[in-house]
Amino acid sequence: MINSLFLISHSGDIFLEKHWKSVISRSVCDYFLEAKEKSGDPENVAPVLQTPHHYLISIYRGKLFFLSVTQTEVPPLFVIEFLHRVADTFQDYFGDCSEVVIKENTVTVYELLEEMLDNGFPLATESNVLKEMIRPPTILRSVVNTLTGGSNVGGTLPTGQLSNVPWRRAGVKYTNNEAYFDVIEEIDAILDKSGTTVFAEIQGVVEACVKLTGMPDLTLSFMNPRLLDDVSFHPCVRFKRWESERVLSFIPPDGNFRLMSYHVSSQNLVAIPVYVKQNISFLETGSCGRLDITIGPKQTMGKTVENLTVTIPMPKSVLSVNLTATQGTYTFDLTTKAVLWDVGKLNPQKLPNLRGSISIQTGAPKPEENPSINIDLKIQQLAISGLKVSRLDMYGEKYKPFKGVKYVTKAGKFQVRT
């Protein structure tokens, strides 16, 4: 199982280590740093590395590497999942997961790591349970603690640890009882030069924010559950009920959590909200090129496309661009060579257009590769797959909660080839 964890900064500085079995010298990280050096971009470091005596499994989150060391055969997915959980917990506790924040809270970080893993086996990874054992730092609490000599560590056994609902603590109380659900869908798509869809799918999640007193038992049902053939649930969801009745029945954790994620596959028809008319070309001679992009709405179900941005990573030999945008502003990043066009709201009457010339280093050959265009956008009050929540019922408690559902569609990895 997991022997040790090293936190390594973007620049290769090992700033924290934790061992759950015998201590492993940090020189083991040299193998990793070497691989990092070789791959150039930190995102390209292979997540599983083998050294003569250890295996290094790492993730890259928030410009930090979480590197775990194991000595025996372990399921790597288990380790990777756990590392992401560690990063999530830091995010949850400190509001950010960066070197500065972790250094500021080392002792809490250390306490957390000790609580999350025992002898390499995960112990408590549910944020609810952890928060009962180690309270997140707040200014108020630290003031109170200094005055009273109290501590940040819970003195009693967390109730959730062993019950059948380990994700929920007992004795939750709220004056305003509310349950909000956000249906968020991301479109991953590849469109080819002519605008034909090469590949498209929808990744959806239902994020919940439930603040309800006591032990509520919720039932969430959909208008069109047939859409969902590929789903994964939070452990609280009763799978049997879903199998037989296609409703989500669960006792929710307290606070924010991801109730379910789903995937509408490429076989179903996926609506593409915008079309892109583009022409990027480089001349054989004269070290320059032309760019002309127009974006228009396609299948938006009558909603407005907002926060539209277009990113074009240009070839390395491009020196500068001289463009005019009919709407929004554009920037050209000299180091990454990326053109970023912030369009804003898409107006169907007056389509936004970006055009102009590109200049290339003199003497450099005509670039081989064609840049792809990345689109980012947002559509409020629409789940593009057509998924709709029909009702939410609560059993087990007497009060009337306030309920709300929100839909939003975003572009995920949405790219247009040129």
Added chain:
Amino acid sequence: MTDSKYFTTTKKGEIFELKAELNSDKKEKKKEAVKKVIASMTVGKDVSALFPDVVNCMQTDNLELKKLVYLYLMNYAKSQPDMAIMAVNTFVKDCEDPNPLIRALAVRTMGCIRVDKITEYLCEPLRKCLKDEDPYVRKTAAVCVAKLHDINAQLVEDQGFLDTLKDLISDSNPMVVANAVAALSEIAESHPNSNLLDLNPQTINKLLTALNECTEWGQIFILDCLANYTPRDDRESQSICERVTPRLSHANSAVVLSAVKVLMKFMEMLPKDLDYYGTLLKKLAPPLVTLLSAEPELQYVALRNINLIVQRRPEILKHEMKVFFVKYNDPIYVKLEKLDIMIRLASQANIAQVLAELKEYATEVDVDFVRKAVRAIGRCAIKVEQSAERCVSTLLDLIQTKVNYVVQEAIVVIKDIFRKYPNKYESVIATLCENLDSLDEPEARAAMIWIVGEYAERIDNADELLESFLEGFHDESTQVQLQLLTAIVKLFLKKPTETQELVQQVLSLATQDSDNPDLRDRGYIYWRLLSTDPVAAKEVVLAEKPLISEETDLIEPTLLEELICHIGTLASVYHKPPSAFVEGSRGVQHKRLPGSAGSGETVESPDTGSAAGVSDAPPAVIPSQGDLLGDLLNLDLTPPATTGPPPPATSGMQLGAMDLLGGGLDSLMGAGFGAPSAAPAASFSAPVSGGLDDLFDLGGGVGMPMGAYSPPKTVWLPATKGKGLEISGTFARRAGVIQMEMTLTNKAMSVMTDFAIQFNRNSFGLAPAGPLQVLTPLSPNQSIEVSLPLNTVGPVMKMDPLNNLQVAVKNNIDVFYFSCQYPISMLFVEDGKMERQVFLATWKDISNDNEAQFQIKDCHLNAASNKLQGSNIFTIAKRTVDGQDMLYQSTKLSNGIWVLAELRVQTGNPTFTVSLAQQTVRSNHCSD
């Protein structure tokens, strides 16, 4: 409140200051001080000097302070074992605390203190905690048993903790069950043969019940444990599958993949005509696709596993091609894996789509990825026959781009396409020849030369092209040299009149001026072939080659079966069996898929398609494209089927060949064998039947044994275990080369071919120095003597006994494993004679701990010294003391360890006393 302030005190007296604060009366100050200490510890500073002061803070009712002190203890107890004892009392007391949290914390921490003295005190509290009324304490205690086992395995067995742990599998709380399973699995890993996890239908039922209720991590442990179970029949198999399927919808990808493993394995037992079988197949696709939308690291592991799954059961994902399309911002490691799977899924139905994608990828920025994409186009051509033409034209388009690495890669794959579809696409050769000058990579040059040689009759200026390569012959890599030699010989056989000079030139370059034994061997063979019987030469060299097929890229079926059993583990990421890389898995356990029961049909029923069929009849696969000896060996293995009238040979060719015999061979013999030191005994000593015998005999005679002792052959692999293959063998050291001498006997009814050998890691890094050379098929009841040269540069792992060697031998029937022991004397190297002075000094330096004494009975003095010398044990000095002869000897092992010996001989008494001393601390049992 932030902790960064703890890092700011980097003054000189930091430790001193902390010491004062730790001993302060104020609780709050104490806690702050411990925090500072922990903060220093986390960044790797040494604060072990504060041990007694920190331990003093342990007696407290403040839980946070207690936890912090425990944290410190775990880190430093090992370096201060005597101090750590001070903490024991508090631990034992805490284990009785009314608060279960504290009981659990104490037993948890005690297990993390890796000090022998403390572990003794741990036993009693641990025993109590394992039976604690609170499940939280029990589950913590279960893990503690695994910790203790890691520190002192014997103690755990003696105290009976293993049995208590087994009982916990039946615990009422699912979390306790999950942790007990996890602990047992970890312990079992270091005891491969112990039957710790005794799985029977009752325990399986308990595990399945716990599976539904425990945490995600517990589910992973339980699923991994379930995967080791072999159901009794297809009914049981189905019922387990039914209860595991809901896990496929879990949000944790590790749970999903572990569930996939269980299902993939148990599916083997289900009859294919069962409705449920089809349902299950359908259920497996969506979760696998979902894994690909996760973080890139998870995607990578998932893709490596999917690669195995599509090879075993291509039907699961055959409609999901599009999810493997590469996005330009995928990390490179994800891109390469996706590409691999795209090819595996390519079929006639989707080939157009795949090709369009691949062509798109070939214009990307990343060189590695582009290369692999080009190569993938070639693999598609080989896999899907209908697409070959389209692939070739795509490749030609790419060659037109003139991007150097694209062109080179394209030429390499076009060569493969020619091998698959001979006489079909030769029209493109002209285009290829245009790019001859731009090729600078050996593989591409070799491929181009092969093409020129193979189609010499259609290329007008083939001789000029090849001659141009010949100019820099010695600067080329071996691959290119070998290919050039073969190509020119082919050219000569096709156009004998114009190229006689060229062939003489290349043969003499290969045989006389080269240091490379492979090249020389091949040169000799061609030379002799051409000079003795040009007609036969033509038949051999220009024989029809077996077609290559896409199976070349598939994982070998037995390995694939084993890897399927390891889905989700490191083995599945590396695509290697765990025995090949996991340290500490001492006994090599090979997992196998269960056979299908019930309907009585075998796994290889026709409807399972190609993947299952592979394991039945191995196709004629050429080992690998880059294999240097590849085509030569295949020529030997597959003589032309038609033994009828030989192809008409022109008189000109006859003449040319005779001339060769007269002019070339004599001088060749003189030069080649006149210098025995250069002749490689190793590569020649394999006995080969047929017309090449005498050639090898000439070589085999050079540098033969000087009298090293070699034990008689013993049977290593009995025919009953080897499916008819019997292997007996021994080891010998000849002219400084370790030889593994084996007799392979075929006691089965069918012919055996395709022999290969591999060693597991071993104590001295023994590894085959070359492939196992069994050139002729082994017919029933035939024996063959094989001598395999070994080197000592392989991976090292300490074995028990030290000289144990685990060997895997493969043939067309199966892979067989056996182990044998080599005499240590074989490792004694020739330069093991020590200078007298050095000997004296070293002898004194070695501590008594590294010395051992033996008695040898019934030996004769005169013979002894000589015999030892023969085995590379050298006598340094001899003296007589008190009527005893003392012989001082030295020897050196292949890994550089010196062993010094003092041999005491009482005159007239045939009993010798040997004192052995050894320079390094590694303990070796060494006797002669």
